[in-house]
Each structure stands twice: as structure tokens, then as C-alpha cells.
Amino acid sequence: MRIGKVEIRSLGGGPGCLLMIVASLVLSVVATVCVNIFFRT
Secondary structure (H helix, E strand, O other), X not given: OEEXXXXXXXXXXXXXXXXXXXXXXXXXXXXHHHXXXXXXX
């Protein structure tokens, strides 16, 4: 992917890109759960 003069390449090609997306989703869910637990107590 190219933004202006900067080219961004995903780590490890296709599988690395998919892994980064999955990791992002998992971390997002974990962060949401942690914030909910923190504010409930």
C-alpha cells in the first residue's frame, strides 16, 4: 500500500497481514473487556 511517497508493506506478506488484523481484533476485545471491568468496580 502506498501513501504519498511512503510505501507500507505488511510483515510477511498476506499471512502476516491477516495475522496483524486478527491480533488487532483480539486486542481490541480484550481492551474493551478490561475497561468494562475497571469501570464496574
